Amino acid sequence: MVTRAQFGPWEIEYDREATQAAYVAMDDAYCDCQSCRNYVANAPFFPEAVRQFFDSLGIDPAKPSDITSAVPPPPWNGPLSYTSNLYCCFGRIVSGPELRNYAMSKNFGISFLRELYLNMIPGEISKEQALLIEISITLPWLLDEPYTE
Numbered sequence: 001m002v003t004r005a006q007f008g009p010w011e012i013e014y015d016r017e018a019t020q021a022a023y024v025a026m027d028d029a030y031c032d033c034q035s036c037r038n039y040v041a042n043a044p045f046f047p048e049a050v051r052q053f054f055d056s057l058g059i060d061p062a063k064p065s066d067i068t069s070a071v072p073p074p075p076w077n078g079p080l081s082y083t084s085n086l087y088c089c090f091g092r093i094v095s096g097p098e099l100r101n102y103a104m105s106k107n108f109g110i111s112f113l114r115e116l117y118l119n120m121i122p123g124e125i126s127k128e129q130a131l132l133i134e135i136s137i138t139l140p141w142l143l144d145e146p147y148t149e
């Protein structure tokens with residue numbers, strides 16, 4: 001079922017059930033580096049506003065298509081700033097600006113991308129119906145090891 005809703009300055013049409021089914025079928029394909037492992041370890045503890053954002057779209061936040069963090073000099077066990085984490089859902093932009101990193105709350109920015117990075121679209125979501133989402137977030141270090149990479 002296609003729903004229309006406003007996220008920040010964007011009006012989005014999206015299919016929550018189709019996206020949920022795609023994420024259930026998806027592998028945990030993130031890489032094994034420390035910053036990716038720390039991101040995924042944080043996913044169950046994301047702030048309420050962030051969890052609500054993912055939940056409305058039907059996205060499992062523990063399964064990003066890509067993770068980019070601002071890498072601090074090692075050793076490090078403080079908060080890590082994740083600058084561009086990509087997700088994908090069934091949907092399209094109805095209206096809204098060309099804008100990156102719109103602040104939904106403190107330390108949580110979103111963008112709906114008009115440009116499609118085809119290699120970032122998981123196989124479970126058809127390219128013709130894919131909407132790419134970028135989020136930025138600062139997260140605590142949850143791993144039992146200092147950052148060394």
Ligand SMILES: [Zn+2]
Pocket residue numbers: 030031032033034035036037067
């Ligand atoms: Zn990684």
